[in-house]
Amino acid sequence: MQRWKLTVEYDGRPFVGWQRQDNGPSVQQSLEEAVLRLSGETVRVHGSGRTDAGVHALGQVCHFDLEKTFTGLKLRDALNFHLKPAPIAVVAVEPAPEDFHARLTSTGRSYVYRIVNRRAPLALDVGRAWHVTRPLNAEAMHEAAQVLVGAHDFTSFRASLCQAKSPLKTLDRLDVERVGDEIRVHAAARSFLHHQVRNMVGTLELVGIGKWGAADLRRALEARDRSKAGPTAPPDGLYFVSARY
Amino acid sequence: MQRWKLTVEYDGRPFVGWQRQDNGPSVQQSLEEAVLRLSGETVRVHGSGRTDAGVHALGQVCHFDLEKTFTGLKLRDALNFHLKPAPIAVVAVEPAPEDFHARLTSTGRSYVYRIVNRRAPLALDVGRAWHVTRPLNAEAMHEAAQVLVGAHDFTSFRASLCQAKSPLKTLDRLDVERVGDEIRVHAAARSFLHHQVRNMVGTLELVGIGKWGAADLRRALEARDRSKAGPTAPPDGLYFVSARY
Numbered sequence: 320m321q322r323w324k325l326t327v328e329y330d331g332r333p334f335v336g337w338q339r340q341d342n343g344p345s346v347q348q349s350l351e352e353a354v355l356r357l358s359g360e361t362v363r364v365h366g367s368g369r370t371d372a373g374v375h376a377l378g379q380v381c382h383f384d385l386e387k388t389f390t391g392l393k394l395r396d397a398l399n400f401h402l403k404p405a406p407i408a409v410v411a412v413e414p415a416p417e418d419f420h421a422r423l424t425s426t427g428r429s430y431v432y433r434i435v436n437r438r439a440p441l442a443l444d445v446g447r448a449w450h451v452t453r454p455l456n457a458e459a460m461h462e463a464a465q466v467l468v469g470a471h472d473f474t475s476f477r478a479s480l481c482q483a484k485s486p487l488k489t490l491d492r493l494d495v496e497r498v499g500d501e502i503r504v505h506a507a508a509r510s511f512l513h514h515q516v517r518n519m520v521g522t523l524e525l526v527g528i529g530k531w532g533a534a535d536l537r538r539a540l541e542a543r544d545r546s547k548a549g550p551t552a553p554p555d556g557l558y559f560v561s562a563r564y
Numbered sequence: 565m566q567r568w569k570l571t572v573e574y575d576g577r578p579f580v581g582w583q584r585q586d587n588g589p590s591v592q593q594s595l596e597e598a599v600l601r602l603s604g605e606t607v608r609v610h611g612s613g614r615t616d617a618g619v620h621a622l623g624q625v626c627h628f629d630l631e632k633t634f635t636g637l638k639l640r641d642a643l644n645f646h647l648k649p650a651p652i653a654v655v656a657v658e659p660a661p662e663d664f665h666a667r668l669t670s671t672g673r674s675y676v677y678r679i680v681n682r683r684a685p686l687a688l689d690v691g692r693a694w695h696v697t698r699p700l701n702a703e704a705m706h707e708a709a710q711v712l713v714g715a716h717d718f719t720s721f722r723a724s725l726c727q728a729k730s731p732l733k734t735l736d737r738l739d740v741e742r743v744g745d746e747i748r749v750h751a752a753a754r755s756f757l758h759h760q761v762r763n764m765v766g767t768l769e770l771v772g773i774g775k776w777g778a779a780d781l782r783r784a785l786e787a788r789d790r791s792k793a794g795p796t797a798p799p800d801g802l803y804f805v806s807a808r809y
Binding site for chain 2: 375377396442443
C-alpha cells in the first residue's frame with residue numbers, strides 16, 4: 320500500500336465544489352473515478368481544504384492510498400488521461416509517508432481572491448473574478464485588513480453551516496494589492512472557517528467603496544455575529560493557492 | 565456625425581476571428597449588431613488589427629461613425645448591454661477626430677503570447693495558452709529572438725494567405741520571459757504580417773527545446789521562404805494587447 324500526495328489545479332465552474340455531493344459533479348468524485356479507471360481500486364481522495372461550488376484551485380493538495388505499484392510520473396500522466404475532459408489537472412504527484420494526511424497534517428493554506436474593478440463587464444475573466452464596478456481604494460482595504468490579522472474569534476466571518484468546532488483562528492496574512500484594474504487579496508492561515516475568505520473579502524469591499532473604515536471592521540470582528548459583517552463575496556474570484564506541510 | 569474610438573477586450577474562442585465572415589460569428593459583426601440595436605444605425609466597425617479565430621484581445625482598438633449623439637460613458641455602457649452574452653467587453657470609449665482610423669493611423673501594435681510549459685494538461689488555461697510539455701529554455705529563446713528584431717523581410721514568417729503588399733516589417737520588440745511554468749513572448753511593431761507572431765513563436769519553440777539555435781533562426785529569416793521556418797503556434801496563446809496612435 321502506498322500513500323500518494325497530489326497537487327491539483329481546477330476550474331471550479333462546472334463543479335458543485337471539492338466535496339462529493341448528490342446534486343452534481345465534484346472534484347473529489349472526478350479524482351476518485353479517475354483512480355478507479357486507472358487502477359481498478361476504489362479509494363477515498365482526501366483534500367487539504369474543501370472548496371465551494373465555483374471556487375478554483377491552483378494548488379489544491381490531496382492524498383489517497385493505492386495497492387497497485389506506480390511511479391509518480393506514470394500515475395500523474397494516467398490520472399490526467401482519465402480525468403479528461405474535466406477541467407482538472409494533476410500538476411504533481413509524490414509518494415507520501417503513511418502518516419501524511421492532506422487535511423490533518425497541513426500547517427498552512429493560502430488563497431488569493433481576484434476582483435476586477437472596472438465599469439466594463441468581464442470578457443476574459445467571466446467566472447474567474449468578482450466584477451466590482453464601484454471604484455475601490457485598495458490601500459484603504461489593505462490597511463483595514465490588518466485588523467483581521469492575528470488570533471481572533473472569527474464568528475462574524477463564519478458561514479452558518481460551518482462545521483469547525485471553534486471559531487478561533489490565527490490569520491497570518493491578509494494583503495490587498497492593486498495590479499492595473501485588478502485587486503488581489505492574499506490570505507494565509509493554518510486553516511480557515513467555512514466562507515471565511517469570501518466573508519472577509521465581501522466586508523473589505525465595504526471599506527474599498529468608502530462605506531466602512533478600519534474601525535467598522537474592528538467592531539464587526541468584535542461583535543462575533545455574522546450579521547454584523549459584510550456580505551459573502553461570490554465564489555468566482557477565489558483560488559486555493561497552496562497547502563503547507 | 566461623430567467618430568468613436570473603442571478599446572475592446574474579448575475571449576477569441578467562440579469567434580471565427582475579428583473579421584466578419586459567412587461561416588460563423590465574428591467580433592466585428594457582434595460589435596456592428598450591438599451598435600445597430602442601440603442606435604438604429606448600420607455602421608462598419610474598423611479594427612486596428614484582424615485577429616484570427618481563437619485569438620484573444622486585452623485592448624483591441626476599433627472605430628466607427630454615429631449620427632446620433634451620445635456621451636462616451638453612455639455609449640460604452642449601452643454597447644456592453646447589447647453585446648451580452650458574447651464574451652466581448654468595451655473597456656473604453658472616446659470621441660475621436662474625423663481623420664482617426666483604427667487601422668490606418670496606428671503607429672504601433674503589441675501582442676503577448678502565453679505558453680504554459682509543463683507536463684500536466686491545462687485546467688484553468690484551456691484555450692487561453694499554448695500547452696508545451698517539453699521543457700523550454702526561455703533564455704535561449706529570448707537570445708535567439710533578438711535575431712528577428714529590426715527591419716527585415718519576414719517572408720519566412722508570413723502566412724501564404726497574407727494580403728500585405730510588402731513582407732518588409734520592422735520588429736521593435738520580441739522579448740521572452742519565464743514566470744513560473746509560464747513563458748510569455750512580448751512582440752511589438754508598427755504592424756505585423758498575417759500569422760507573423762504565431763509563426764515566430766512556433767519557430768522560437770524549436771529553439772526552446774534545443775533543436776534550433778540562433779544561427780538556425782537567422783538562416784530561416786534570410787531564406788525568405790515560409791517552409792524554412794518553424795510551424796505556426798496555435799491561436800490559443802495569442803493576445804492583442806494594445807494599439808498606439
